[in-house]
Amino acid sequence: MSDLSPIRRALFSVSDKTGLVEFGRFLAGKGVEILSTGGTCKALRDAGIKVTEVADHTGFPEMLDGRVKTLHPKVHGGLLGIRGNAEHEKAMAEHGIAPIDLLVVNLYPFESTVAKGAEYDDCVENIDIGGPAMIRAASKNHAAVAVVVDVEDYAVVQAEMEANNGATTLALRKRLAATAYARTGAYDAAISQWFARELGDTFPRRVVVAGELKQSLRYGENPHQAAAFYVTGHQRPGVSSARQLQGKELSYNNLNDTDAAYELVAEFDEPAVAIIKHANPCGVAVGKDIVSAYKAALATDPVSAFGGIVAINRKLDGATAEEIAKLFTEVVIAPEADDAAVAAFAAKKNLRLLVTGGMPDPSEAGMTLRPVAGGYLFQTKDNGRIMLPDLKVVTKRAPTEQELKDLLLAFRICKHVKSNAIIYVKDGATVGIGAGQMSRVDSSRIAAWKSQEAATAAGLAQPGTIGSVVASDAFFPFADGLLAAAAAGATAVIQPGGSMRDAEVIAAADEKGLAMVFTGMRHFRH
Helix, strand or coil, rough: CCCEEEEEEEEEECCCCCCHHHHHHHEEEEEEEECCCHHHHHHHHHHHCCHHHHHHHHHHCEEEECCEEECCCHHHHHHCCCCCCCHHHHHHHHHCCCCEEEEECCCCCHHHHCCCCCHHHHHHHHCHHHHHHHHHHHHCCCCCCEEEEHHHHHHHHHHHHHCCCCCCCCHHHHHHHHHHHHHHHHHHHHHHHHHHHHHHCCCCCCCCCCCEEEEEECCCCCCCCEEEEEEEECCCCCCCHHHEEECCCCCHHHHHHHHHHHHHCCCCCEEEEEECCCCEEEEEEEEHHHHHHHHHHHHHHHHHHHCCCEEEEEEHHHHHHHHHHHCCCCEEEEECCCCHHHHHCCCCCCEEEEEEEECCCCCCCCCEEECCEEEEEEEEEECCCCCCHHCCCCCCCCHEEEHHHHHHHHHHHHHCCCCCCCEEEEEEEEEEECCCCCHHHHHHHHHHHHHHHHHHCCCCCCCCCCEEHHHHHHHHCCCHHHHHHHHCCCCCEEEECCEEEEEHHHHHHHCCEEEECCCCCCCCCC
């Protein structure tokens, strides 16, 4: 038996009218009878396409403000009836139910209605009922019925019908059904998540994670791993919203590192630059302008910056682009880029230049997800921000005004560095970064060592850690980490506090003449 199923009757009900008229005209040209609901019906008729309104087909009018229009046996029977099943065909004939071979539905725009901040009642009215019911019915009966939920698939169905004398193959119908079930699943997920937010239920009994394929990637973290990039539809400026102005295709690691870089640089109100390598910063700085911030960030660790990601929180200008172009860089991301910047990168064919149109809000609430065996770990996003009034001076000496500025900067950077994190900052720029060590004292020493290496390479008399401040993402469990920072030349310390040995650490700071402040907030990033 052939797996081909001819399309003789189609039902349209779409909110997105993109490509509707062209697809409808194609089907009409193939002799397909077209049924349609209100607005879709009007659009097709206005284009001169012959169409029967669903209300005329069912003999039952649309009612309850359009809430009831396709919930009818002549619709669902036409979609669900099994072709070749004698009992089904007899029942359909007795009740005047004509088979429907193609369903074209895209759902009420619930997600976009929520995204634009609509009122509660408006959001509820944009919850589609008939659409998902029809989609699920047609998908279940994919042995005979083709279902299209994305306008991108109009051309695929057309091509199959052209190749198969007006019929579709079972292979295509299976793929379309899988896409359709994923669409209704994502739709229901969006609705359930909205309800949870409205109810203030951070962790509801059941949670669904949904996304739409944006890009199939060449591979994952390593070449033997497959990977793809999915987007949720959340309108947060960053890698999901970015336009790529030039350069080769982004990889899994590029996307991961670029996201980390852009989220970090969004933390600052001043012109700022972050240079990222393997999701950790190797240099961060603020400055009077972007080019000076870039130079200061690069000076932290120019060796590690090779092949890194550069994130900028202002429009990328030509002067900054020319500086960046002097070093091999994988990706540059900024809210905008001027013509001079684009021209400066033109010769760097492999460099990816991304513009996002805006900066993400670091204080915005959200969720993070991490897979574990048999499940997921969910947590609220670390959107904590320590400000000057939050600081508690715990040492005999209070920090100077410049030390306070640098301490706040260092602690904000800590949030974006893998634990254990130690950050040395001087005059608005990192001068040493220790990340991802099992021991906090090792992070202190590594950051100081890298600062010395950078100073030696630059021909400087002393490392940048001399006269710097230091931030720790979590408390010092012993005084050794603080003493290592003091040995590196730090003059002030910012840390959460809360250790059983806080008194011992404070005493060590006083003995070394350090100023120290507690934040009361930890920033682990595992």
